[in-house]
Amino acid sequence: MIEFKNVDFGYSDRLILCDISFKVAKNESVAIMGPSGSGKSTILRLLLGLECPHRGTITIDGMNICQMKEREKREIRKTMGMVFQNGALFDSLTVGENVGYYLIEHSDLEYAEISARVHEMIGFVGLNADEIIDKLPDELSGGMQRRVAIARALLSTNPKVMMYDEPTTGLDPESTKNILQLMQKLKKEREVSSLMVTHQIADAVSIADKFIVISGGEIAYDGKLDGLIRSKDERVVTFLTPFIESLAEVNREQFTSD
Amino acid sequence: MAFFGRPFYWSETLEQMYMIGIGSLYLIVLTGIFAGQGFALAFSVELADFGAKNYLGRIMAISIIRELGPVLAGLMIAARVAAGITAEIGAMKSTDQIDAMVAFGIDPIRKLVVPRLLALIIMVPALTILCDAIAIFGGYIIAVFIAHITATTYWSAVKERLIFGNLFIGIFKPIVFSFVIGFISTYFGFSSEGGTKGVGRATTSSVVVTSITILVVNFFITKVVFSLLKGWL
Numbered sequence: 001m002i003e004f005k006n007v008d009f010g011y012s013d014r015l016i017l018c019d020i021s022f023k024v025a026k027n028e029s030v031a032i033m034g035p036s037g038s039g040k041s042t043i044l045r046l047l048l049g050l051e052c053p054h055r056g057t058i059t060i061d062g063m064n065i066c067q068m069k070e071r072e073k074r075e076i077r078k079t080m081g082m083v084f085q086n087g088a089l090f091d092s093l094t095v096g097e098n099v100g101y102y103l104i105e106h107s108d109l110e111y112a113e114i115s116a117r118v119h120e121m122i123g124f125v126g127l128n129a130d131e132i133i134d135k136l137p138d139e140l141s142g143g144m145q146r147r148v149a150i151a152r153a154l155l156s157t158n159p160k161v162m163m164y165d166e167p168t169t170g171l172d173p174e175s176t177k178n179i180l181q182l183m184q185k186l187k188k189e190r191e192v193s194s195l196m197v198t199h200q201i202a203d204a205v206s207i208a209d210k211f212i213v214i215s216g217g218e219i220a221y222d223g224k225l226d227g228l229i230r231s232k233d234e235r236v237v238t239f240l241t242p243f244i245e246s247l248a249e250v251n252r253e254q255f256t257s258d
Numbered sequence: 259m260a261f262f263g264r265p266f267y268w269s270e271t272l273e274q275m276y277m278i279g280i281g282s283l284y285l286i287v288l289t290g291i292f293a294g295q296g297f298a299l300a301f302s303v304e305l306a307d308f309g310a311k312n313y314l315g316r317i318m319a320i321s322i323i324r325e326l327g328p329v330l331a332g333l334m335i336a337a338r339v340a341a342g343i344t345a346e347i348g349a350m351k352s353t354d355q356i357d358a359m360v361a362f363g364i365d366p367i368r369k370l371v372v373p374r375l376l377a378l379i380i381m382v383p384a385l386t387i388l389c390d391a392i393a394i395f396g397g398y399i400i401a402v403f404i405a406h407i408t409a410t411t412y413w414s415a416v417k418e419r420l421i422f423g424n425l426f427i428g429i430f431k432p433i434v435f436s437f438v439i440g441f442i443s444t445y446f447g448f449s450s451e452g453g454t455k456g457v458g459r460a461t462t463s464s465v466v467v468t469s470i471t472i473l474v475v476n477f478f479i480t481k482v483v484f485s486l487l488k489g490w491l
């Protein structure tokens with residue numbers, strides 16, 4: 001289980017996050033939403049232990065990530081997968097080496113086995129493995145890079161926590177669907193907690209069990225979908241207004257499918 | 259901060275050795291030839307005034323092995339390699355690649371710094387020895403064809419100064435310089451901030467600071483070693 005407890009964080013003396021508390025249970029998916037610059041990516045960085053809060057604690061299964069030794073941090077990070085907002089692919093490695101990075105670094109698998117899994121995973125995210133596996137990330141389009149980044153994060157041996165920073169932004173509907181399915185599959189097959197930062201409310205609805213809205217560095221909402229839609233909180237309403245149409249659609253879909 | 263121990267990245271180290279060693283070869287060869295010949299030319303004219311042309315080999319051996327070789331090779335490698343290392347690490351940092359590495363449970367110090375440092379520790383002395391050899395050979399060409407000293411005279415004078423103290427300084431300096439280059443260039447890479455412009459700034463500072471540190475450290479090594487190794491020089 002992941003728990004943020006009264007977390008304050010800022011760069012230099014500017015406070016970005018203020019008194020953030022929330023929990024993510026095992027096997028639970030959380031969508032983190034909020035305006036640009038509200039500190040969503042920062043929450044994921046904190047959870048990875050890339051930054052430490054000024055106040056409050058962040059615990060994973062009861063262990064405070066910021067009090068761990070470097071060696072322990074490395075071990076726990078091996079159970080976490082992260083899709084960075086800009087992809088953050090290793091640009092001196094080929095697509096294949098990027099996707100297989102975890103297995104190459106942390107497993108004793110044979111080259112052929114790794115290669116097979118890399119092929120399969122690249123196929124999963126809707127790309128042609130034979131065509132791109134030996135290319136460098138720079139030779140791919142932005143959307144392809146993003147999918148490679150997702151493939152890289154998903155191809156690990158035992159993920160417990162997955163973090164996706166705007167995984168579907170700028171993708172075509174087909175790839176978006178594939179990626180959301182992949183995320184759901186991972187959730188079904190293994191016990192992973194996942195945090196997805198997104199501006200796509202429809203994507204959030206299709207995956208998340210719980211919704212967190214960040215606004216002005218604070219948590220404006222933390223709860224289920226129906227509560228989110230009914231929320232009278234001014235910040236939530238302001239945030240949701242542009243999405244009213246897609247929300248209505250989501251609601252219709254839910255009614256028809258139930 | 260643990261520098262060594264498992265995991266040790268062999269392939270990265272070999273790759274860096276190749277990039278630093280083979281990549282700097284042409285630079286070192288050119289530096290050696292021209293610096294050696296220029297030096298020999300200037301000295302042979304000056305020595306001829308005293309009728310001491312036969313000492314050219316001695317002067318070449320001492321000045322090149324102790325000072326010129328290490329400093330020139332160090333500065334050349336600093337310019338080429340320090341810039342490369344800082345720019346590469348800085349670019350990785352500004353595109354979140356370092357964070358991605360950390361997120362994968364990889365220690366960037368072991369993955370990026372240690373292989374480069376080890377490659378430098380092996381390659382800087384090797385390249386310096388090569389630079390020395392080529393420069394002394396350049397002196398030989400000047401000695402025979404311009405200063406009209408016989409080859410035997412030149413080489414026996416060189417050999418006379420190939421003694422422990424000189425050789426020790428000649429190897430010790432590049433080893434120290436490899437630490438200077440490795441630490442400063444990786445430090446500037448990791449601490450670069452502010453996107454492309456920041457990487458550019460870091461790269462410039464890295465080369466400037468490395469070069470000046472090499473010159474300053476060189477002076478102090480010469481000074482300290484002189485007093486310590488008095489009997490062997």
Ligand SMILES: Nc1ncnc2c1ncn2[C@@H]1O[C@H](COP(=O)(O)OP(=O)(O)OP(=O)(O)O)[C@@H](O)[C@H]1O
Pocket residue numbers: 011016035036037038039040041042043085
């Ligand atoms: N390295 C940094 N140094 C200083 N300030 C930073 C740094 N990184 C982020 N910030 C600031 O922190 C705030 C939150 O950034 P963050 O990236 O978490 O936003 P976000 O919610 O993910 O936004 P977006 O939806 O645009 O990705 C921003 O105002 C940004 O200016």
Ligand SMILES: [Mg+2]
Pocket residue numbers: 040041042085165
């Ligand atoms: Mg963000």
